[in-house]
Amino acid sequence: MEKLQKAIAMARKDRKQGGPQDPQSRRTTAPEKPQGVAGAWDRLAEIHADAKHLTRRRVVSHESSESTTAFDVLRTKVMQQMQQNGWKRLMITSPMPECGKTTLAANLAYGIVRQGEKSAILLEMDLRKPNLGALIGFKPEHDIRDMLMGELPFHEQAQLLGENVAVSMANKSSSDPNRFLTSQSTATVLDEIERDYAPDLMIFDMPPLLVNDDARSFLPMVDCVLLVARAEKSTTKQLDVCEREIAEHTNVVGIVLNHCRFADETQGYNFEQY
Numbered sequence: 538m539e540k541l542q543k544a545i546a547m548a549r550k551d552r553k554q555g556g557p558q559d560p561q562s563r564r565t566t567a568p569e570k571p572q573g574v575a576g577a578w579d580r581l582a583e584i585h586a587d588a589k590h591l592t593r594r595r596v597v598s599h600e601s602s603e604s605t606t607a608f609d610v611l612r613t614k615v616m617q618q619m620q621q622n623g624w625k626r627l628m629i630t631s632p633m634p635e636c637g638k639t640t641l642a643a644n645l646a647y648g649i650v651r652q653g654e655k656s657a658i659l660l661e662m663d664l665r666k667p668n669l670g671a672l673i674g675f676k677p678e679h680d681i682r683d684m685l686m687g688e689l690p691f692h693e694q695a696q697l698l699g700e701n702v703a704v705s706m707a708n709k710s711s712s713d714p715n716r717f718l719t720s721q722s723t724a725t726v727l728d729e730i731e732r733d734y735a736p737d738l739m740i741f742d743m744p745p746l747l748v749n750d751d752a753r754s755f756l757p758m759v760d761c762v763l764l765v766a767r768a769e770k771s772t773t774k775q776l777d778v779c780e781r782e783i784a785e786h787t788n789v790v791g792i793v794l795n796h797c798r799f800a801d802e803t804q805g806y807n808f809e810q811y
Contacts, residue, residue, distance in 0.1 A: 574735045578656075583697040584704070590674040591647075595640050598647035605648070608641075611793065612648040615763060616655065616738065618790050624760035625731065627790065630743040630752045632775035636767040637795045639668050642742040649738070650699030657738040658695070658730065659704045662755065664714035665744060667707035673698075680708045685723045691730050703734070719754045727758070746779050756786035764792045 588599060597604045619627065629645075631638045639661075646659045661669040661681055670676050677694065684694040684705060695705040717723055731739060741759060743752040756762070762783045766776060776792070783789050 574733070577692065577733050578697075578700075578703070580692040581695055581697045581703055583699075584673065584675050586673050586675065586698070591672075594672045594674075596643045596647060596672055598644040598651065601651060605644075605651075608644040608648050611641075612645055612652065615645070615790055616649075619738065619761065622761070622788070624788070624790070625737070626739045626741065626759040626761070628741045628743050628752070628755065628759040628762045628787075629765065630762060630779075631745045631765040631767070632747050632771050632779050633745050634666075634748065636745070636765045636771060638745075638765040639663065639742050640672060641763075641765055641793060641795070642740055643669060643672050646698055646702050646704065646740060650702045653699075653701060655737040656701040656735070657703075657740060658734060658736045659698075659702065659740045659742065661704075661706045662714075662718065662741050662751075663744045664707055664711040664717065665749070665751070667710060669704070669742060670706045670708065673704070673706075675706070677706050677708050681705045682707070682711065682714075682717050685717055685726050686720070687722050687726055691726075691734070703736075715749075715751055715754055718751055724758065746782060747775060753782060756783060759787055761788040761790040763790050766792060766794050768794055768796045770796075 586599070591597070591599050598608045615627070619625070629638050629642045642659060646657060649655055649657045659669075661667055663669075664682065675696070677696065679689060679694045681694065683689050684691055691705070695703045698704055711717070727739070730736075741755070743755060746752045746764075764776070764779055764783070780789060
């Protein structure tokens with residue numbers, strides 16, 4: 538783990554300063570001034586998730602406790618960094634599977650629900666192995682791909698986690714999701730969602746970066762990336778490759794080192810902010 542932490546520090550030091558910084562350059566259309574935003578949110582149905590189920594699946598940010606402190610700090614740091622740079626779209630990914638990226642994405646979303654001052658939309662884009670519904674304990678009637686392809690509106694597919702956070706999930710896996718992720722329809726629909734709902738933050742739970750090209754192909758669509766590594770599993774080489782891949786297209790907001798072993802067991806991660 539010590540070597541991995543050193544690699545994170547080196548990646549932070551060596552990060553290219555000339556990389557993409559303008560979030561508008563990744564839009565297919567310029568976002569318009571929101572009209573009827575409150576009414577758009579009012580059309581979304583709310584999920585009444587079971588608190589015990591969430592806790593069992595390690596989605597602890599649905600209520601305030603000592604175990605939520607780490608996620609609350611992460612939420613605040615990420616949102617401050619994004620606000621300072623004018624970033625709206627956040628990708629959450631990892632080098633390889635089983636690093637905890639989806640669990641972190643769900644905890645970040647519920648942390649924003651509890652904060653209440655900001656609005657966010659969480660979209661499940663890990664379509665080969667969707668797991669967000671299992672974490673929350675809800676299976677949507679319609680699949681996120683139907684919404685991305687323009688076959689039904691966002692308000693008929695997505696649900697509310699709270700008054701200020703919406704989630705769009707998959708209800709089945711896909712063997713070839715890249716054609717959805719890179720389509721013009723997806724780009725247009727995401728722009729329309731951003732325009733109509735005016736969220737402060739759009740979170741994309743993406744596949745691991747080094748497993749296939751799904752996350753790579755989506756990098757130009759986001760403003761920044763939060764990379765989730767796992768202590769004693771993710772390697773320094775993997776982090777280095779991921780950092781270079783991301784820097785070619787967008788910005789790194791930080792790296793989360795998950796499953797850390799601290800003397801203080803109330804914290805299970807280490808966050809390096811860029």
